[in-house]
Amino acid sequence: MTIGLEGGPRADPATATAVIDVAAERSRTAGTAGRHYFNAAGAGLVSDQVLEAVVTHLRREQRMGGYEAANQVADEIAAVYAAAGELLRADADEIALFDSATSGLRAVFDALRLGPGDTVIAPRSSYVSQALRLLAMQRHDGVRLVVVPNGADGSMDLEALDRALAGAKGRVVVSAVHVPTSSGLVEPIAAIAAVARAYGAWTVVDATQSVGQIDVDVRAVDCDALVTTGRKFLRGPRGTGLAYLRRGALDGIGSWAPDVRGAVWTSEDEWTMDVTARQLESWESSVAARLGLGVALREAVDRGPAATEAHLVGLGARLRDGLAAIDGVTVADPAASPSAIVTFTVDGVASKDFSAGLRHRRIDSISVPASHAQWDLGARGLQSVVRVSPHVYNDDDDVRALLDGVTRLATGARA
Structure with a gap:
């Protein structure tokens, strides 16, 4: 166990995949078919x-x-x-x-x-x-x-x-x-x-x-x-x-x-x-x-709040690590960010345009403008960020698709 920010025990994210049955969650969530949905922080996919x-x-x-x-x-x-x-x-x-x-x-x-x-x-x-x-x-x-x-x-x-x-x-x-x-x-x-x-x-x-x-x-x-x-x-x-x-x-x-x-x-x-x-x-x-x-x-x-947290914190960390390894991509989250919400910017591309590019690849994200968080994004000099947010219905194929899509789009932006 690790100690969470609230001062109580928090499940180790490394054990999350053994707890949440992602395949079962996908089977009862029609919205997962045919696309890679990473906008739970906007509106999570409802179950059937x-x-x-x-x-x-x-x-x-x-x-x-x-x-x-x-x-x-x-x-x-x-x-x-x-x-x-x-x-x-x-x-x-x-x-x-x-x-x-x-x-x-x-x-x-x-x-x-x-x-x-x-x-x-x-x-x-x-x-x-x-x-x-x-x-x-x-x-x-x-x-x-x-x-x-x-x-x-x-x-x-x-x-x-x-x-x-x-x-x-x-x-x-x-x-x-x-x-x-x-x-x-x-x-x-x-x-x-x-x-x-x-x-x-x-x-x-x-x-x-x-x-x-x-x-x-x-x-x-x-x-x-x-x-x-x-x-x-x-x-x-x-x-x-x-x-x-x-x-x-x-x-x-x-x-x-x-x-x-x-x-x-x-x-x-x-x-x-x-x-x-x-x-x-x-x-x-x-x-x-x-x-x-x-x-x-x-x-x-x-589903279990602790198991869900462990799973989603693990997914967030995995996405942050994967995005940080892509040339031209900068993870915008501050240090105290153990959650499923991940934000980033891409050199030379407005976040709104980059999110639209992902959507063309059937990968759903969202652009958050500074006008939604002036005391945060505005104060940090960020006009906007791309935000991705997985849930228990996101599988390994979704993660691979997101990281591959970001890589291809970021590479194209530098070409």
Whole structure:
């Protein structure tokens, strides 16, 4: 065993191929046929069972109407909360469901109702949607925003975080990131939360790029809230997301943005809020998509979070080593990057064009522009990077195809 960035035991990536049955994963993932898919960090390929759950419920709605169909699957919807809690080591009543991670983060920060005199502290690895929200809170709500510099390994400098917390005023929230969109970096979220806890600050974790590829235990991390999406490494449908909210975390803050889903209108001008995480939810949702998410969550639990992490960390390391050996290719990940996300640049070729070239070879990657990560890519002087992100359905043939495709395209660019 090795020790992971969270301070707990982490499975050795070298043993991963003996744990994950890649052939079985491919056999139940129709999207693997005929192409080499390396964009799980954008949208993972759903399994055939996830698709079937979505389509079956849409047909149910067609036959009997949306409300009646939802009533018929009430137990299955409840099971989605339970599966999410099991995956994250939380209780079902600490889970809220959303249509995206962005909506979940917005709901959490809306509930905190920060204003003049309050402080939000963020890492340079923040994704564009959250960074822009924090900048808007600074501009329009009078919230003080502090962006913490990176340490030598590219992750948040914990000593700088400590200094920022020591100088913070009002109510203080650390807007942490586990894995960013712009590199394979893995931030030490448990250590970040521990520093925040010492100052009585909240910790809200954006785990959009980590849940489903990295084993996340919210009790061990000891954060107040954690938000993720369904469509990426969880391999759920688009239009799904979820949040963990520590039980009692919002006690004493008061009611906020009440909705019929999370509140009860009790008299002329009074209402009560749900005491569970569902106080963050709104009424309308795609029941079909949530049922698909439930299947994806159950598959992630049954596959084994630790085994999945070991397998994907091993794949990421293999791709980094292979790409670094190709002339004209520069791996762009910082040192603290033990994840399945791998980023690189190619001499003389814009990342968008290089990704398009790979797609012509039926190899799916994506170009991430600096506009999605100005505090990271922009600060490093990178206009964009090519990002590849494998999952448990990628086999040796996929890896060979990717490395061969990059080699041929990079060689052609230098010719």
